[in-house]
Amino acid sequence: MELLWQEVSLNARQIRERLYPRATKAQHGTVQRLLSRLEEKGFVFRDSSQAVLSFSALVSREEYAGGQLEALAAKLTGGSLAPLITHLVEGRRISGEEVKRLRKVLDEHAENGGQS
């Protein structure tokens, strides 16, 4: 990811050369696997418009780090041990239905309060 943030887009060979200066066949496979994993996660975009496949970063450095933080936060509030206090969203995203229900609770009481 670091490489892709530094340069706009690279092809597989360039990536391999920079990651593993003494390139061998084995490392080529490693790089391919790494790239496909990153692509699956949505961090990397594979551009097949040219003859040579090139890769570019889909997320900025900050976004990526933020994603890491969120993942960690989710892990920590999901029951893992940590000195973390969150009170609104306990690590899992709250569903739309839940929000609607909460809105209803408030509205009902607002009405009652208005009447009395």
Next chain:
Amino acid sequence: MIDLLFQIGLSNAIIALLLAMIALVVEKTARWPMIAHLLWLLVFIKLLTPAFMPIPLDFLPAYFHNPAPVMMDAQLGQYAISGLPELAAQEPASSVWASIAAALRIALPWLAGLWLLGSLFVLMRSLWHVYRFHKALRAVSKSAPPALIAIAEGIGERFGLKTLPEIIVTSASISPMVWWVGRRVRIALPAALVDELDQEKIRWILAHELAHVRRLDHVVRWVEWLACVCFWWNPLVWWARHHLRANEELCCDALVLESLRPAPQTYAESLLTAIECLACPVIRPPAVASEINSGGILERRLKMIVSKTPKLKISYWMLGIVLLSALIILPISFATRGDANAAPAAVAVNPIGDASLSINALLDTDEQTEEAEESNRELIERRLAEAVESGEMTSEEADRRLAFCESIDYRISQPIDIEAIKAELELAVEKGEITREAADRKLECCIKLKNQDCVPPSIEEIRACLEEAVRNGEITREEAEKRIQFCESIQGQACAEIDLEAVRAEVQAAVESGDLTQQEAEQALKELQQRIENSRFPAADCGAECRRSCAECDVDCEHGCAGS
């Protein structure tokens, strides 16, 4: 050591469970979230505090810690007669308990190891997560805008916070949170919230976070963490954690409402808007699936905030009661009957051992006889004193045991008095300590012993007797082994070559050098012989062994070997 740890851990867990039940009941009433929170916190504290006031409980059998010594068969003569009162008092427990306890005793070190490993694993894993999160947080966040900090300062003053936590804003889409790792407490807000919410609403979000800091909830997190590391195997901690946090939130909301007096609707609206903002779908790859609702606690909170019922009117006497009960409950633990009796039981078995020590001493030179006896008594006294000091028995108990040991010692040196024994047995039967048949059997055996008529049981017979006792669950295998070894050792001693010639020679030398008069010398020799005869353990089969040694040493078989 392991026993003690397990006992503390187990009894702490039991008491903590009871506390949790009470906390749950209080929580369900929904009237006093503060008391409920305190009770849940107490659960965790109880799990962690070492107990130093044991309450003896009889429900765990003594087998757990000390196999009850069984009353040996009447054939063992005098010792069965005198009744070793403590041994008689302990009924042989059922074999089911005994086998469970035995299995547990074997498994205990393994369980302890597993416990420790589990704790280490949980510790490492959680610390690793904490470290990563801390780093990640610092990487993507920056200090909050001055306006926000000003608001926070104002609220902090109202709450009476000495140091204001560091307010940071992070680009990540996380829930507003309090994070305390390292020196400073941090309150992290997501940038999305800061951008979208107006100042009024942000203020109440901040207020809630600061309320957490005011109530020292960030410290409670670490207590909770420690309890979970130590008691990871106990589902209670994970369950209690959930409830603790739920009540915490309610208390914080209540604190905000009471201290800052916002309009309840406004406060609730701030929370809900924040939730709606955070619930927006984001373009980033989702970290976790989002099916489940984040907990009925949000609903409870909102309802509590807007409800008209008066809340948080905590009476101080109620708080006082809870704290007082905490003071009482925290130090106690349960102890099994076995612990209370462990030392005495060991000492009760010892009279035989100590008696054999006496005999050993007798078989040495007679000059040292008196001192040896003294030192034996000293030894017993010392052990008893230690036991009294460590609180394992009372001093009355110790005195009783000392008197008992002395009586044993006395009996060894006295000839068998059938009348006295008969009287004792009658008394025991009347008191119901032994049955008529058992008493008759014992009396018969004593008479035979006195008349040197009965053949003392051989080692094989004793072994068979013990085997049966083990089968019936009266004693454990370990105890049986111990007794066999003891009998074998006695046999060895009893048939140790008593070099009467050497003793005679020594005594003669003493007479010649003027240390003893001739009369004293003869008296001493006679006494020694008498003692040896009377102290002959019926458990030993001198039989063939003694005959052989009698032939080897050219001494008359005056040793009183029965069965020759």
